Amino acid sequence: MLIVIGFFIGSLVMSLGTSAAKESMEYIKDQKGGDPEQQLDIFLSDEGEWNQKDTENIVERISEFGEIQLLSLESRKLDQYGDTFPVVPVLFYEEENWHIPLVSGKYFSTKDMEEKKIILGKSIAEKHKIQLGDQLEMAGVSFTVIGIGGRSTRETSWEHAIYMPWKSYRDLYGDFFLKEKNAVSIRLKSGKDQFEQVSKEFTEMANLKGIQLIYKEVNDVDSSSLRNTLVITTVSTVLIYTIAIINIVYLMLYWVMERRREIGIFKAIGANNRYIAKVIVLELLLMSVIGGSLAVLMQYLMMILFSGPLIKAGISIQVSWLNLFSALGVSLFFGMISSISPIIKVIRLDPIHVIHLK
Template sequence: MINKNQRFIIKTLVSSLIRRRSRMAIALLGVAIGATVLLGMVTLCYDIPRQMGQEFRSYGANMLLMPANNQSTMSMADVTKAVKLLPQDKLLGVTPFRYDAIRSNQHPYTIVGTDFKQVIKTSPYWQIEGKLPEHPNEILIGTDIANFAKLTIGSTMPVTGKSKQNARFDEDLTITGIVKTGRSEDSFIFIALHDLEQFLEESDQAEVVEVSITATQDELKHDIEIIKKQSDSIEPHLIKWVTQSESSVLGKLSSLLYLVTFVVLMLTMICVATTMMTVVMERRKEIGLKKAIGANNRSIAKEFLAEGLILGVLGGIIGVICGLIFAQVISTNVFGRTINVEFYLIPTTVVVSAIVTVIACLIPVKRALEVEPALVLRGE
């Protein structure tokens, strides 16, 4: 139960806030803006690695699995075991590749067997004219080959080669699409891995496996160490230009967001301190009168700090609501996705807002405690 003294203190605080509602509204607005930016920016900082990680996956895979011990190929069964060691909820795609040399109309080419359903996950940057192969003996050719051999979608491309048992194969392959990447893929012929294995008379083998996974560079390094410990036949590698670019961008962006948050919190403190300083100047006679009738410095300090605490909590609550909306709007407009909110940040934001406001009140409180009753009551 609240006793009479506590009720009097609460009534005094509420009365003081209401009588100076215009000034307190300014301070409340400053705290609310600070809390809005704090929750919004920190939420973005926590969720940006996930958001940016998905954006960076459009630039291709970030991990390679290759044969260990100088072997030319690796078993797909071993690849499957290695992939299972990765966090499955973050895994976006796993694409095997098998290479072989063939000839078409006396010209040498490189044919690549792959899984087309997976390649669009690990290499979304591929620009494909036409469609991906869906049936046996259908192929996708690079734009350089299409230009050189004057081939179009629907054309038939005769190829010859040798299997791993040195048996000759001759096939007529139908072109269903032309791929353009601006990279080495433009000079390759792509076919379903199963079809190439039939030509080579050797199955369940891959030379390179691209893995696309949503993870930071440190997390990828940790995953690589796990695979190295668990598998003797697989050698995992980072695709450094992707992971380093991702880490660099994320680091700079997070630093910028934290800097902006810090600056806004400093401005919030200045706004609250200035407002409370004005309030102290307006209440000099009231403070002097309280001291004259026996109020001590501790009770006066508690009153001002309590006012600051109320402002901080109310501003923090308003800022939490606005901050969640702010973070969602930014995430939707920039990344096209909703943001994942860490709910423990909500009470943390309110607490930080209250602490910042109380700290901002310390200088005004110090000025209030320096008021001399005799001088003030004489009008000096």
């Protein structure tokens, strides 16, 4: 029992650390919003009297380099509920490797760029009990909800906005550029290198149309939190398993000494050292599997019972197959190491001597 508890504690630390590392990776990826090396923040502003159509053309030409999202536009109303929310128009001609995370549903396809479809933030959907496939009206036009944006494990910026195809937004709100405080921010999600190659000509073309175009690189995200999580998890797991191995070895040696007459009899009737060593290894591996499995089960129960408070606290202990593989893998590895000393002790036992011991 004590041996199983040792494997259980070590596996639980490993599994929780795996969840923390996985969440850190997702958080960093979310903060980057894709590959920051290929992203740009582009700003358009009025250089006098800009024209709505010219500005639309500039936006659509920028989208030829990669997916764009128009940010900082005016909030728009959901007709059925009377609430206003930020709306982010999206435009691309080729589907990207990364898109905003989704709790459920799917992201836009190239075909959806021509459709009346929207992706709703998780907070908006939860507040008004909106589900996938529901029809929502904006400015009298009906849209189908195809995705719920955000993360189920924590709050994100995406869950407070509505995403819709650029064409739908443009058709719905007309001369919105002329009403948006004469400035708009665009996030180019990819294609930075290609854009920069023609940026001078692009800027000059915009200036001729009364539009000031400036851009800057997207800052990378500090990934030290992930490294810290991995280091803490590794160090904690190794320390706990080191203590567990010492205790397990002593317990197994005690187990060998308690059963030395039995082992001696086995040897006397023909059981070789290899067979007895195999029995010891199998027993230890079985206990390590039980301890590792109980650890993952315990984490799963914690996830179910305390999901609400944990999410509010920004703590994720989501269980996946990765947790099972990491917990069992490490537990089995240290189980094998723990079996070395008892096996050596068994091999050195003299069957004639131990049989005559009282």
